[in-house]
Amino acid sequence: MHWRITHNVGRLKMNTKDYIASGILELYVAGSLSEKENEEVHAEILKNPELLAEVQSIENAIVQLTAAAKKDAPYSFNDIKNQLKVEEPKVISITKPTSNWLQYTGWAASIIIGSILVFTLSQNNQLKEQIASEKQQLEAQIDSASTNLAAAEKLITIFRDKDIISIPLAGQNVSPTSYAKVYWDKKTNSIYLDAKGLPEPPKGKVYQVWSLKLSPLTPTSLGTLDTFTADANKIFTIENINESEAFGITLEPAGGSISPTLEQLYALGAVSS
Amino acid sequence: MNQELLILQFQQKDAKAYEKLYNLYCNSISGVVNNIVKNDDVAQEITQDVFIKAWNNAETYSPAKGRFFTWLLNIARNAAIDYTRSKKFKQSKQNLNADFFVDILETSSSLDSTTNTIGLKEFVTKLGETCKSVIELLYFKGFTQKEASEELNIPLGTIKTRNRTCIGELRTMLGV
Numbered sequence: 227m228h229w230r231i232t233h234n235v236g237r238l239k240m241n242t243k244d245y246i247a248s249g250i251l252e253l254y255v256a257g258s259l260s261e262k263e264n265e266e267v268h269a270e271i272l273k274n275p276e277l278l279a280e281v282q283s284i285e286n287a288i289v290q291l292t293a294a295a296k297k298d299a300p301y302s303f304n305d306i307k308n309q310l311k312v313e314e315p316k317v318i319s320i321t322k323p324t325s326n327w328l329q330y331t332g333w334a335a336s337i338i339i340g341s342i343l344v345f346t347l348s349q350n351n352q353l354k355e356q357i358a359s360e361k362q363q364l365e366a367q368i369d370s371a372s373t374n375l376a377a378a379e380k381l382i383t384i385f386r387d388k389d390i391i392s393i394p395l396a397g398q399n400v401s402p403t404s405y406a407k408v409y410w411d412k413k414t415n416s417i418y419l420d421a422k423g424l425p426e427p428p429k430g431k432v433y434q435v436w437s438l439k440l441s442p443l444t445p446t447s448l449g450t451l452d453t454f455t456a457d458a459n460k461i462f463t464i465e466n467i468n469e470s471e472a473f474g475i476t477l478e479p480a481g482g483s484i485s486p487t488l489e490q491l492y493a494l495g496a497v498s499s
Numbered sequence: 500m501n502q503e504l505l506i507l508q509f510q511q512k513d514a515k516a517y518e519k520l521y522n523l524y525c526n527s528i529s530g531v532v533n534n535i536v537k538n539d540d541v542a543q544e545i546t547q548d549v550f551i552k553a554w555n556n557a558e559t560y561s562p563a564k565g566r567f568f569t570w571l572l573n574i575a576r577n578a579a580i581d582y583t584r585s586k587k588f589k590q591s592k593q594n595l596n597a598d599f600f601v602d603i604l605e606t607s608s609s610l611d612s613t614t615n616t617i618g619l620k621e622f623v624t625k626l627g628e629t630c631k632s633v634i635e636l637l638y639f640k641g642f643t644q645k646e647a648s649e650e651l652n653i654p655l656g657t658i659k660t661r662n663r664t665c666i667g668e669l670r671t672m673l674g675v
Contacts, residue, residue, distance in 0.1 A: 252662050268565070440504055
């Protein structure tokens with residue numbers, strides 16, 4: 227097999243073997259290259275997995291060599307763990323009422339009772355109308371329930387299909403209790419995302435789903451969940467033609483983003499190989 | 500566990516992911532720091548500081564700028580060099596004569612954890628002087644290619660290829 231990659235130096239065309247033999251990757255690991263050179267090497271590695279493997283191997287050798295110069299006592303992560311700042315939720319202070327509230331309570335109570343009386347009368351009329359419209363809604367719901375049942379049965383067959391890979395996505399720092407699950411059907415190039423474990427997105431924000439390649443980390447957008455709030459079962463069918471190695475969900479401004487906002491990573495999970 | 504994923508989680512301030520990265524690299528970072536400060540206690544203190552600093556600045560790391568390990572190396576070398584410029588260090592009257600990593604390896608009595616230490620010792624003693632110097636400057640001291648070339652009086656391009664040969668020998672020895 228003969229790889230050919232175009233290297234960005236003048237008109238020089240270098241193949242992978244020559245590129246590796248040049249020794250640039252060893253300097254890359256050492257951190258001896260300029261910022262610009264680093265970016266160039268990184269770009270080459272993105273294009274060619276053979277280069278990544280070589281870099282990892284060089285790094286492995288250097289890690290072992292440098293570790294041999296260690297002379298102090300063994301290390302434990304616990305020694306630094308309590309010194310790592312973890313962002314804690316801000317405490318909202320409750321201000322105590324300072325005014326003479328007892329005096330006002332009586333007045334307030336009588337005003338409230340009065341208003342409730344007026345309100346109840348008008349409510350009564352409204353309720354009558356509401357009952358009529360709810361009756362109609364109920365009928366519509368029964369009608370749609372039978373359709374939903376058929377949809378639910380379809381979902382069950384999807385989840386039970388042995389050729390469909392299921393990938394749990396765990397909640398991340400911004401929302402540790404969140405979770406989601408991806409069912410990936412490679413035959414039809416589609417994923418079914420069960421997003422019931424995500425909180426309602428705040429106004430003006432939308433969840434965006436990402437397919438990730440891991441070495442190196444390359445996100446590809448699979449689209450935004452625009453109908454999240456309206457969707458009852460929170461299961462979304464999304465086309466995915468990527469060779470995904472992980473899936474992630476971020477919270478983005480409405481319309482989605484070009485690249486994921488990592489501070490707003492809600493759920494993440496790797497495809498087990 | 501995939502490393503890219505660990506790094507991503509570390510940047511999300513996931514302490515569990517960071518623990519894995521810490522265990523991967525703490526000995527290496529300690530070795531580099533020790534080679535510069537030449538004092539076990541100080542090396543331990545600086546190494547722990549390096550990992551705390553990396554955590555606090557997690558968002559400044561970007562894969563486009565280089566390897567995560569290289570990023571740690573840079574933080575470590577800078578912290579260790581800063582220490583050697585401090586009063587505390589100068590007062591301790593350290594012998595600043597070029598004490599190569601090779602010497603540390605040779606005098607090292609603690610053969611903890613790494614099974615390769617004995618093999619590595621044998622390997623570095625057999626290395627040519629140029630290899631020893633090039634590895635010392637590029638990996639332990641953080642010299643740029645140009646700086647190393649000037650320091651050793653070797654042409655710029657030769658540093659690159661010579662270093663590749665040296666690391667190649669190391670990799671053969673380690674089987675990686």
